[in-house]
Amino acid sequence: MAATETEQSALFKQARDAASVAYVPYSHFPVGAALIAKNGLVFQGCNIENASFGLTNCAERTAIFKAVSSGVRTFETIGIYGDTDEPISPCGACRQVLAEFCPEDMPVFLFSRDGKVKKTTVGELLPYHFKDLV
Ligand code: THU
Numbered sequence: 001m002a003a004t005e006t007e008q009s010a011l012f013k014q015a016r017d018a019a020s021v022a023y024v025p026y027s028h029f030p031v032g033a034a035l036i037a038k039n040g041l042v043f044q045g046c047n048i049e050n051a052s053f054g055l056t057n058c059a060e061r062t063a064i065f066k067a068v069s070s071g072v073r074t075f076e077t078i079g080i081y082g083d084t085d086e087p088i089s090p091c092g093a094c095r096q097v098l099a100e101f102c103p104e105d106m107p108v109f110l111f112s113r114d115g116k117v118k119k120t121t122v123g124e125l126l127p128y129h130f131k132d133l134v
Contacts (some may be wrong), residue, residue: 009038012111015081018044018059025049031059031088032081035067038074043067060094064101075102079109087118095126117133 009097011034019032026049044064049056082088087110104123111117
């Protein structure tokens with residue numbers, strides 16, 4: 001987990017870098033995510049929009065899907081960067097996807113453009129989330 005200031009600052013930069021390749025011709029609102037796996041690998045994700053707006057994939061889901069499709073499913077932390085005055089807040093769909101793969105106590109660092117940070121957890125972002133009932 002990104003506990004130290006150095007780790008938190010590295011996470012901020014990785015999430016901000018991820019936003020630099022966002023494909024956002026419609027919203028002009030780049031978002032970046034840096035997902036740290038238990039094995040130390042970093043999966044960066046950006047939002048990828050589409051002319052058919054509903055097909056847009058958020059940065060957080062891009063990062064999770066990159067990791068899972070690379071065979072990695074155990075995660076330590078995620079940083080999410082928005083080009084915003086205050087720390088960004090992930091959408092409901094991304095919260096559900098995070099809850100699928102990440103422990104409830106996993107730290108989530110939400111960053112604004114100038115590095116303001118709000119620290120929360122996957123469980124706090126989506127309490128009582130839907131789970132496979134079968
Ligand atoms: N977006 C994300 O990538 N992550 C979020 O947590 C919130 C919203 C994207 C989707 C869309 O490309 C743009 O931000 C505006 O909604």
